[in-house]
Amino acid sequence: MQGGTKGTGKVAVVTGGTRGIGVAIVQRLLEDGYVVATCGRSAPEGGTGAAEFTACDIRDPDAVKAWIEGIVARHGRIDLVVNNAGGSPQAEAATASPRFSERILQLNLLAPLHVAQAAYPYLKATHGSVVNISSVSGVRPSPDTAVYGAAKAGLLSLTTSLAQEWGPEVRVNAIIVGLIETESAELTYGSDHAQDRIAASLPLRRMGRGKDIADAVAFLGSDSAAYVSGARLEVHGGGERPLFLEIVKQEAASA
Numbered sequence: 294m295q296g297g298t299k300g301t302g303k304v305a306v307v308t309g310g311t312r313g314i315g316v317a318i319v320q321r322l323l324e325d326g327y328v329v330a331t332c333g334r335s336a337p338e339g340g341t342g343a344a345e346f347t348a349c350d351i352r353d354p355d356a357v358k359a360w361i362e363g364i365v366a367r368h369g370r371i372d373l374v375v376n377n378a379g380g381s382p383q384a385e386a387a388t389a390s391p392r393f394s395e396r397i398l399q400l401n402l403l404a405p406l407h408v409a410q411a412a413y414p415y416l417k418a419t420h421g422s423v424v425n426i427s428s429v430s431g432v433r434p435s436p437d438t439a440v441y442g443a444a445k446a447g448l449l450s451l452t453t454s455l456a457q458e459w460g461p462e463v464r465v466n467a468i469i470v471g472l473i474e475t476e477s478a479e480l481t482y483g484s485d486h487a488q489d490r491i492a493a494s495l496p497l498r499r500m501g502r503g504k505d506i507a508d509a510v511a512f513l514g515s516d517s518a519a520y521v522s523g524a525r526l527e528v529h530g531g532g533e534r535p536l537f538l539e540i541v542k543q544e545a546a547s548a
Contacts, residue, residue, distance in 0.1 A: 303328070303370075304328045304329075304330065304368045304369075304370050305327040305329045305514070306331075306412060307330070307331045307344075307377055308331070308332055308351055308375065308376055308404070309331075309332075310329070310331030310332070310341065310375075310377065311331060311336075311337040311341055312333075312476065313476065314377060314473060314475065315331070316503060317503025317504050318375055318377055318503070318506065318507045319331055319341065319342075319344045320507065321510065321511050322375075322507075323343050325515075327372070329344040330344070330364045332347050332378075333346070336348060351400070351407060352396070353407075354410075354411075357404070357407040357408055358407075358411045360411075361411040372416070372419045372422075373421055373423075373424070374408060374422075374424070375423075375426065376408055376409065376423065376425045376448075378404065379400055379426065379444075380441070381397045381438045386439040386440070389439075393440075394440045397440045401441060401445060401448065402445075402447045402448055405448060406451060409455065409465075413463065416459075416463045417459070420463070421463060421464075423455065423463065423464070424468060424513045424514060425449075425451070426467075426470060426506070427445045427452075429532075430445050431443075431444075431446040431447075449469070452525070453465075453523045456523030460522055464521065466513045466521060466524045467526070468510065468525075468526050468527075469527045469528065469529065470501070471495075471527075471532070473500060473503065474502055482500075494533070495529075495533065496530060496531025496534075499530065505528055506528055509528050
């Protein structure tokens with residue numbers, strides 16, 4: 294997937310661009326010629342390279358508004374917003390506290406809305422676009438991260454609704470992210486052996502990488518996607534194999 298922004302001076306806003314998938318997205322957009330502004334609750338060790346960093350808690354709509362207005366004051370425009378920040382630790386739904394659930398919903402659903410709302414007038418002026426980073430957890434059961442899955446499902450619904458409301462000036466799309474290798478993959482997927490087994494179960498025989506998602510973002514933000522809005526682009530290597538097929542296979546082998 295190719296972008297099309299080299300030398301244009303376009304400005305991209307990426308939430309959570311200091312680790313994991315976000316780092317790859319920021320790097321790809323910089324390579325495509327964007328000025329990139331990113332945020333996090335605290336500055337990363339070693340900085341963010343050529344990207345501009347601002348400490349911002351995106352769960353706070355007033356902080357988001359100030360961050361976005363600061364970007365426009367410095368650079369004069371916004372062309373692309375990537376709502377990448379998100380995530381959740383595991384927590385059983387039966388015992389998760391109300392406070393925990395509220396914070397997960399704020400980060401994964403309300404924060405992307407706050408950022409998109411704050412950036413909307415500037416995106417409208419440039420005929421820009423929003424890319425929301427969702428997850429396979431939003432389209433299939435998400436046990437032990439039920440609230441996270443619900444929030445990501447809500448983000449997909451928000452994507453299609455905003456695409457309807459904000460067209461034709463602003464395009465809004467989502468990426469449904471599959472199983473991805475990051476610096477914290479062991480916390481999510483277990484040992485190297487477990488990750489190898491997971492990779493072998495996927496049709497493309499590997500887990501995704503940050504670059505795979507970054508390439509999809511570059512496409513959706515580019516002129517090549519000028520007629521793409523309200524889309525849910527699945528970047529998951531073909532999807533997870535249903536467990537019942539493995540059970541059937543094992544039963545047949547032991548018969």
